[in-house]
Amino acid sequence: xxxxxxxxxxxxxxxxxxxxxxxxxxxxxxxxxxxxxxxxxxxxxxxxxxxxxxxxxxxxxxxxxxxxxxxxxxxxxxxxxxxxxxxxxxxxxxxxxxxxxxxxxxxxxxxxxxxxxxxxxxxxxxxxxxxxxxxxxxxxxxxxxxxxxxxxxxxxxxxxxxxxxxxxxxxxxxxxxxxxxxxxxxxxxxxxxxxxxxxxxxxxxxxxxxxxxxxxxxxxxxxxxxxxxxxxxxxxxxxxxxxxxxxxxxxxxxxxxxxxxxxxxxxxxxxxxxxxxxxxxxxxxxxxxxxxxxxxxxxxxxxxxxxxxxxxxxxxxxxxxxxxxxxxxxxxxxxxxxxxxxxxxxxxxxxxxxxxxxxxxxxxxxxxxxxxxxxxxxxxxxxxxxxxxxxxxxxx
Numbered sequence: 001x002x003x004x005x006x007x008x009x010x011x012x013x014x015x016x017x018x019x020x021x022x023x024x025x026x027x028x029x030x031x032x033x034x035x036x037x038x039x040x041x042x043x044x045x046x047x048x049x050x051x052x053x054x055x056x057x058x059x060x061x062x063x064x065x066x067x068x069x070x071x072x073x074x075x076x077x078x079x080x081x082x083x084x085x086x087x088x089x090x091x092x093x094x095x096x097x098x099x100x101x102x103x104x105x106x107x108x109x110x111x112x113x114x115x116x117x118x119x120x121x122x123x124x125x126x127x128x129x130x131x132x133x134x135x136x137x138x139x140x141x142x143x144x145x146x147x148x149x150x151x152x153x154x155x156x157x158x159x160x161x162x163x164x165x166x167x168x169x170x171x172x173x174x175x176x177x178x179x180x181x182x183x184x185x186x187x188x189x190x191x192x193x194x195x196x197x198x199x200x201x202x203x204x205x206x207x208x209x210x211x212x213x214x215x216x217x218x219x220x221x222x223x224x225x226x227x228x229x230x231x232x233x234x235x236x237x238x239x240x241x242x243x244x245x246x247x248x249x250x251x252x253x254x255x256x257x258x259x260x261x262x263x264x265x266x267x268x269x270x271x272x273x274x275x276x277x278x279x280x281x282x283x284x285x286x287x288x289x290x291x292x293x294x295x296x297x298x299x300x301x302x303x304x305x306x307x308x309x310x311x312x313x314x315x316x317x318x319x320x321x322x323x324x325x326x327x328x329x330x331x332x333x334x335x336x337x338x339x340x341x342x343x344x345x346x347x348x349x350x351x352x353x354x355x356x357x358x359x360x361x362x363x364x365x366x367x368x369x370x371x372x373x374x375x376x377x378x379x380x381x382x383x384x385x386x387x388x389x390x391x392x393x394x395x396x
Contacts, residue, residue: 032147054082061283131196342368
């Protein structure tokens with residue numbers, strides 16, 4: 001395929017979202033935490049552990065609970081990239097050693113770039129996630145990518161596409177359509193076994209071209225060259241990208257009956273974290289769990305009796321199984337006292353809004369400063385702190 005075939009404009013799915021920044025400031029260092037380089041906060045260090053696809057195996061939960069209690073503050077926070085964060089870490093070397101021994105860090109050089117999300121209910125994509133992870137780990141050409149880099153697997157509903165992955169695929173009849181810079185392209189990988197290699201090739205090309213940019217949408221002039229590089233390694237079919245509508249709420253919550261007769265349980269997380277005790281309980285449940293990009297967990301493959309028992313045990317621990325709960329619409333950054341940049345106790349203020357029954361329609365996010373950490377990638381009402389307990393409220 002010639003380079004000229006890649007001059008076709010990419011469908012700009014990002015126009016459906018409210019918050020992509022076209023020209024962000026990249027003069028400062030990429031501060032995304034990892035296992036080896038932790039972020040300093042007011043309540044200690046923050047370490048981040050990557051779980052490709054957000055998938056956590058049953059046997060991993062015991063180590064997660066121990067990591068939280070022995071080296072952190074007893075909580076486990078989830079991220080929009082399907083990863084986990086541990087706050088209150090005091091010994092960074094011990095943290096890295098524990099994560100490595102647990103098997104959560106297969107390569108130090110690839111620590112921060114293994115950010116992979118996938119449609120939570122699409123268990124048939126798990127093999128593709130593993131393929132991509134293995135392909136990335138075997139590549140030296142992707143080392144050095146920003147910790148903001150995001151890979152995504154969309155099962156065809158638009159849920160992962162709405163998260164604007166830098167590289168990904170959108171499943172459709174006839175193959176897997178490439179996603180580049182958060183947008184659908186006109187090119188399709190028809191061989192399932194080549195998907196992981198194609199995405200790795202795209203990421204390697206981006207690493208050689210990106211300069212100071214972190215995210216692919218920031219440098220549209222590189223897109224044709226990236227696609228050409230993929231075409232040199234993988235045969236691609238070509239067809240116009242479809243028009244995909246972003247789902248109203250992609251987060252699966254509550255009791256979900258799967259086609260194979262099993263039950264999946266979607267559990268929302270208030271302010272995006274749960275306790276080490278919950279991690280231990282999930283280990284005892286013995287089922288795979290997906291961390292979704294929307295501050296929730298999806299527990300897979302339960303029979304109805306076990307699912308009922310899990311709800312009875314986890315609901316008192318603060319997990320939310322009611323899809324109509326206002327807690328699912330309200331998020332907040334860490335705020336005071338954990339973040340020195342925050343001007344207010346955001347989570348306490350958000351709690352008061354919910355308990356007072358005054359939550360505006362749609363999504364709501366509380367930010368302690370104008371950095372707006374953790375904001376939703378969709379239209380929402382934002383409360384940005386201007387002082388302790390004082391906020392500027394805008395539609396975003």
